[in-house]
Amino acid sequence: MRTAAQVGRKPAAIGGARTEAGVIQSNEAMDTDRKTRTDSDAAARDGASAPNMSAVEAVGLTRRFGTLTAVDNLTLSVPAGSIFGLLGPNGAGKTTTIKMLTTMLPPSAGMARVSGFDVVRQPVEVRRRMGYVSQMLSADGALTGYENLLLFARLYAIPRPLRRLRILEALEFMALSESQNVMVRNYSGGMIRRLEIAQSMLHRPAVLFLDEPTVGLDPVARRAVWEHLRGLRDNFGATILMTTHDMEEADELSETIAIMHLSRVVAIGSPESLKAQVGPDASLDDVFVHYAGGLIEQGGRYSDVASLRRTVRRLG
Amino acid sequence: MQAGFGIRGSGFAEEISLGICSANPESLTPNPACIAIIDKRMTKDPIYRAFIRDTLALAEVELRKLARDPVEILTRAIQPALWLLVFGQVMARLKAIPTDNMTYLTFMAPGILAQSVLFIAIFYGINVIWERDLGILQKLMATPAPRSALVLGKALSAGVRGTSQAVIIYLLALMLGIPIRFQVGAILGVVGFVLLGSALFSTFSLAVACVVKTRERFMGIGQVLTMPLFFASNAIYPLAIMPAWLRALARVNPLSYQVDALRTLMVQGGQSMFGLGTDVAVHLVVLTVLVLLTARLYPNVVR
Numbered sequence: 044m045r046t047a048a049q050v051g052r053k054p055a056a057i058g059g060a061r062t063e064a065g066v067i068q069s070n071e072a073m074d075t076d077r078k079t080r081t082d083s084d085a086a087a088r089d090g091a092s093a094p095n096m097s098a099v100e101a102v103g104l105t106r107r108f109g110t111l112t113a114v115d116n117l118t119l120s121v122p123a124g125s126i127f128g129l130l131g132p133n134g135a136g137k138t139t140t141i142k143m144l145t146t147m148l149p150p151s152a153g154m155a156r157v158s159g160f161d162v163v164r165q166p167v168e169v170r171r172r173m174g175y176v177s178q179m180l181s182a183d184g185a186l187t188g189y190e191n192l193l194l195f196a197r198l199y200a201i202p203r204p205l206r207r208l209r210i211l212e213a214l215e216f217m218a219l220s221e222s223q224n225v226m227v228r229n230y231s232g233g234m235i236r237r238l239e240i241a242q243s244m245l246h247r248p249a250v251l252f253l254d255e256p257t258v259g260l261d262p263v264a265r266r267a268v269w270e271h272l273r274g275l276r277d278n279f280g281a282t283i284l285m286t287t288h289d290m291e292e293a294d295e296l297s298e299t300i301a302i303m304h305l306s307r308v309v310a311i312g313s314p315e316s317l318k319a320q321v322g323p324d325a326s327l328d329d330v331f332v333h334y335a336g337g338l339i340e341q342g343g344r345y346s347d348v349a350s351l352r353r354t355v356r357r358l359g
Numbered sequence: 360m361q362a363g364f365g366i367r368g369s370g371f372a373e374e375i376s377l378g379i380c381s382a383n384p385e386s387l388t389p390n391p392a393c394i395a396i397i398d399k400r401m402t403k404d405p406i407y408r409a410f411i412r413d414t415l416a417l418a419e420v421e422l423r424k425l426a427r428d429p430v431e432i433l434t435r436a437i438q439p440a441l442w443l444l445v446f447g448q449v450m451a452r453l454k455a456i457p458t459d460n461m462t463y464l465t466f467m468a469p470g471i472l473a474q475s476v477l478f479i480a481i482f483y484g485i486n487v488i489w490e491r492d493l494g495i496l497q498k499l500m501a502t503p504a505p506r507s508a509l510v511l512g513k514a515l516s517a518g519v520r521g522t523s524q525a526v527i528i529y530l531l532a533l534m535l536g537i538p539i540r541f542q543v544g545a546i547l548g549v550v551g552f553v554l555l556g557s558a559l560f561s562t563f564s565l566a567v568a569c570v571v572k573t574r575e576r577f578m579g580i581g582q583v584l585t586m587p588l589f590f591a592s593n594a595i596y597p598l599a600i601m602p603a604w605l606r607a608l609a610r611v612n613p614l615s616y617q618v619d620a621l622r623t624l625m626v627q628g629g630q631s632m633f634g635l636g637t638d639v640a641v642h643l644v645v646l647t648v649l650v651l652l653t654a655r656l657y658p659n660v661v662r
Contacts, residue, residue, distance in 0.1 A: 145501050148662050167503050175501035179494030185424045197416040198502040200404040242498070252501075 098123040098250050098282035099144060103153035106139050113139040115306040116153070121284055121299070123249070126276055128297030129286040130331070135303040137286035138178065141254050144284070145175050158249040171200075174243030174281070178254040180235045184228030188219055188238050191227060192245060199246035213241040216278075217271055233264025237271060244275060251275065253285035257292060269296055290327045300327075304335040406505060413504040417512025422519050435520075436527040439475045443468065443531050446595075456596050461628045468532045469621035469629065470594030472549075475524040476556045477588060477614055482581050483517045484564030488574050491660050500661055506654040510565060514558035514650065521557030522550055529625075538627040548624040548635075555642040556617040560588075562649040569656035594618050598632065616641040 099121040106114045114136040121127040129137050142148035144155055146166035154161065160168040182191050192210040201209055214220045217237040227235060236256065243251055256272070257265040273296070275281050287293050293300050294314050301311040310317055310330065318325045321333045425431070443464070450456065451463040458466035490496040499509055532539055540546075564581070571577050591605060592614040598606050609615045620638040623631040631638065 142662070147497065147500060147658065170501060170503040173501065175498060177494035177497045179492075181494030181498055183420070183495065185427065186420065190420070190423065194416055194420055195498075195502065198413055198499070198504040200409060200412075200503060239498075 097121055097156075098125075099127070099155070099157050099284055101140075101144065101153065101155040104140070104143060104150050104155050105152040106136075106143060106148065107151045112306050114143070114150075117303075117308055118153075119301055119308065119311060121250075121282055123282050124276065124280055125298045126272070126283040126296050127285070128293040128300045129284065129303060130288065130290070130293045130300050131286075131303030132288055132335070136306040137288075137303055138254055140303070141252055141284075141286055145173060145252050146170060171246070172249045174246070174248035174251040176236075176239045176243050176251070176253040176256060178258065180232060180239070180259075182227045182230070182235050182238050182242070184226065187224050187226055188214065188230070189223040191238060192242055195242040196245050201246055209245050213245055216244075216274065217241040218267075231264065233260050233267055236260060236264070236268055240268070240271060240275070244279065244281065247279055248281055250282045250284060253283065255287055256285055257287075257289065265292070272296065290331065294327045302331060302334050309334040404503070409503070410505050410508045410511075413508035414512045414515060417509065418515035418519060421516030425519060425523065431520075432523045432527065435475070435479065435524060436531075438478065439471050439524065439528055440531055442471045442474065443528075443535065447471070447535075450595075457600065458597065459630075461626065462537075464535055465537050465626050465628070466597075466622070467595055468528065468535075468537050469625045470592075470618050472525055472528045472553070472625065473556065473592075473594050473614060473618040473621055474589055475528065476521045476553055476617065477560050478585060479520050479524060480517045480557045480560035481564050481585050481588070482578075483513070483561035484566070484568030485574060485577050485581070487513065487565055487568045487657075487660055488572065488577060492574075497661050500658065506657050507650055510562060510650050510653045510657060511558070513565060514562045514646075515554070517561030518554035518557040521553045525549060525553050532626075540625060540627055540629075545624045549621060552617060552620045552624065552638070552642070555639075555646060556613075559613055559617075559642055559646045559649065562646060562653050566649060566653040566656055569653060569659050572660060588612060588614050592618055593632075613641060613645050 097120040099119070101117055101119050104114060104117040105112065117136075117140060119127075129140060131137050139148065143150050144157060144162060146162045146169050149163055154163070156162065157169045158172040160172070162169050182188075183194075186194075189210060192213060193206065196206040196210055211220070214223050217240060219234060219237055219241065222230065222234065227238065230238065240251075240253075240256075251272075253272070257268050260268065269292070272283055272285075276283055285296070298313060299311065300314055300317060301308045302317075303309070310320075312320070314327060317330045318327065321330050325333075447464050447467050450467070454463070456463055456466075487496060490499075500506075529539065567580055567584070568577055571580060591608040592612050593609060594614065598609055598615070601609060616633060616638045619631055619633050620635055620642075622629040623635060623638075633641075
């Protein structure tokens, strides 16, 4: 009955918060489950069964584009079953980090593991165990919601007898059952985003990567997406790693936050501990100002980001 | 909490309802044996099966979209219609081009089908740039689908469009009184070659898109490629009347083999210059090489 107990819980935070009683407890719970899986799965190779395994682990992860260092020596560890927010202004290197973790971009230096598999040496194993929701609203407007899901159910190698059930379940979970046969071009932004999250959960990923999941959504749709992401973690045990430049989103959703600024992680910890380190009544904005030396809006004007991305595209 | 596929709690209900697994009645924690079954099914996915399934899944999506929005088929019919009705009719009057035992229009109709296949396919690569800009490609690349299946899936999608062109050109040819071969085998052969040819040229186009990466550059290069490929082929005049240098180019141009096969299979009196076996072999070899090459280039687009 662990499921019910975990709803609304904020579990393990890395970096300075490990001694809290609740954290230890949840780590034990994780270990028990991991053991179950190890016993059941002869293919628990390559350290996937190592104790205290993180769902996502990066050590010294670096990516350079020519002389530009987009991500500099990034080290982080995301406990299984937690929601991790990578917070930073546009151009801080969040998307490049996600690209490396999702096997889209080889790192220049360092290593990363997702669900125990190396992103460079075992990219297909990583992709089998992860879901990815891109920054842009990318569902296919010329297909229905159901058809969008069917395509990904196939690409994720979900066995045929399970496909329809998984799709219907994902639709229901994301509150899209009513509109499953409607062309996606008629969906609202919030519905499309929920459909994309549905696409990425069909195969029960161990880790879900979301790049700015609520950017451009209205407040109501944004709340709905947050609720669904939390539900996804609580019901399916997915670890969620998301990037955001939205303080409220990071504070509301993440158990752990890493603040990225100018290609580096400048602070990491639970929202509470980060705030506590800065001052008694500090908000996350204050934390950001403290570490990045400026408000988030001031970093990275759109033109800077656009030109950076052009550079990256040309050189990459 | 599951470190693996994260199967637990209510998320496990359908496996239980299917009878694939049974739940431990004491708790919501799923039966480990069941996790093993699901795990195995998903990780022991043989590459050839994944390749075929994913390729067909992507092509099927394209077919659905095309069936829903046939306007595109009609607009694309205009160009071949102009070639056949205007260029073809005028050239036929000149009787300047030796076409052995057939009329010039009969000679030219399969060439125009090959041209349509080429023109649609050669700009197909822009789709991948579009999809990159829309975030679709990133999402596809994040699935375990083999890259080669993503490429061939796109290529087959172009084939679906090419086949719709074949229907149009058959109709135009009938209107013009061109003697069509209506044997089932011949028509299936045309469909097969149109699929192969579309796949080949669209994969080439995808490879170009992977290298140039932007729409503007791609359009420029697409224009530069189309006409040389078309004119250095036997589409609207036979190899026999070409100067030696052009004939040499035409002989290494896959489009010539596409035209040769279509001319043999589509119209009465058509005779293969290279032999249909050679035509198939050239298509298959070039397509395979291009798919493998493009699969390697593909990740560049999302970087």
